[in-house]
Amino acid sequence: MEKNMYDLVIVGGGPAGLSAGIYAMRAAMNAVLVEKGMPGGQVALTKDVENYPGIEEVGGFELCEKFLNHAKRYNLEIRENEVARVEPGVDFHEVVLTDGTRLDTHAVILAAGGSARKLGVPGEMEQYGKGVSYCATCDGFFFRGKTVVVVGGGDTALEDALYLSKICKKVYLVHRREEFRGSRILQQRVFAEPRITLVLSSVLTNIAGNDQGVTGVTVQHVESGETRDIDTDGVFIFVGFRPNNMLVPAGVKMNAAGYVVTDEKCETSLPGIFAVGDLRQKYANQIVLAAADGCVAALAAAHFVEARKAQAGRK
Numbered sequence: 001m002e003k004n005m006y007d008l009v010i011v012g013g014g015p016a017g018l019s020a021g022i023y024a025m026r027a028a029m030n031a032v033l034v035e036k037g038m039p040g041g042q043v044a045l046t047k048d049v050e051n052y053p054g055i056e057e058v059g060g061f062e063l064c065e066k067f068l069n070h071a072k073r074y075n076l077e078i079r080e081n082e083v084a085r086v087e088p089g090v091d092f093h094e095v096v097l098t099d100g101t102r103l104d105t106h107a108v109i110l111a112a113g114g115s116a117r118k119l120g121v122p123g124e125m126e127q128y129g130k131g132v133s134y135c136a137t138c139d140g141f142f143f144r145g146k147t148v149v150v151v152g153g154g155d156t157a158l159e160d161a162l163y164l165s166k167i168c169k170k171v172y173l174v175h176r177r178e179e180f181r182g183s184r185i186l187q188q189r190v191f192a193e194p195r196i197t198l199v200l201s202s203v204l205t206n207i208a209g210n211d212q213g214v215t216g217v218t219v220q221h222v223e224s225g226e227t228r229d230i231d232t233d234g235v236f237i238f239v240g241f242r243p244n245n246m247l248v249p250a251g252v253k254m255n256a257a258g259y260v261v262t263d264e265k266c267e268t269s270l271p272g273i274f275a276v277g278d279l280r281q282k283y284a285n286q287i288v289l290a291a292a293d294g295c296v297a298a299l300a301a302a303h304f305v306e307a308r309k310a311q312a313g314r315k
């Protein structure tokens with residue numbers, strides 16, 4: 001079985017992981033980044049990014065390419081492979097890939113991000129890919145000139161409702177409260193968009209469809225209990241996401257919502273294991289914060305590895 005020894009293994013290739021890779025290479029670490037799919041993470045699925053400082057407007061995919069090319073410029077090794085588990089050790093940690101390869105490493109940066117939360121209503125799974133979607137940038141095009149329902153009240157729901165309103169004939173925005181959680185500027189744009197119809201204090205209770213796809217939804221008012229059917233061709237669900245914490249080894253402290261708890265260096269409760277980006281408990285999840293986490297963790301990991309090596313040399 002293939003065995004390798006690294007200073008640092010980065011698990012995940014979104015902005016946090018790639019930023020960690022850039023900083024690790026600049027710190028002359030022997031680092032590898034493992035990513036099971038295409039590098040870029042959730043941002044690659046985002047249409048436009050308008051809040052990355054210094055870049056006024058950029059496509060999500062294009063921004064990911066910039067991160068990736070930047071990391072490649074420093075010759076960061078990138079393995080397209082899936083991590084099966086992370087085994088913490090005393091002298092070094094092991095990252096085991098699904099093909100059996102074992103990567104021995106002094107430090108690990110967990111950068112696996114998060115994924116879309118499901119609503120859990122009847123019809124959601126049955127119609128997934130046939131009208132139910134969790135990504136407007138990926139699937140919006142299929143609903144050109146049609147009617148869609150968007151569920152949620154955060155930044156993603158508002159941003160993607162606006163995006164869909166440019167493509168679709170009509171967008172119903174269903175939210176369970178009267179107030180939106182999303183930012184003021186997005187709210188103002190949503191209120192000003194005539195193609196968006198707000199359905200507030202309402203929850204989706206059913207998604208109806210047939211072999212051809214989604215045909216409608218049922219919404220229920222949370223106070224009156226009244227239900228109402230809405231004809232629609234698609235349903236876009238943006239009700240938050242869960243951290244991808246399946247690879248977080250036992251012994252690493254997580255909060256009740258499953259986010260990894262770290263110190264200011266992004267180091268977890270296990271020495272030499274760091275967590276960054278959407279996986280880490282913090283005030284907000286933003287690309288700029290994910291990139292910042294990657295920087296902090298790589299600098300701290302470099303320091304950790306140096307100290308480890310110096311200690312080993314003294315033994």
Ligand code: NAP
Pocket residue numbers: 050051119151152153154155156157159176177180181182203238239240241284285286
């Ligand atoms: P979020 O902020 O957690 O919002 C989730 C929304 O879904 C909330 O409005 C919530 O309602 C609603 N919701 C949750 N569970 C629900 C359920 N079972 N039924 C109905 N509604 C439900 O998630 P997000 O919008 O994906 O954003 C995640 C993070 O990314 C945030 O920090 C956000 O600021 C950031 N983000 C930023 C940008 C940007 O700045 N360009 C773009 C996208 C995302 P309640 O409000 O009632 O809880």
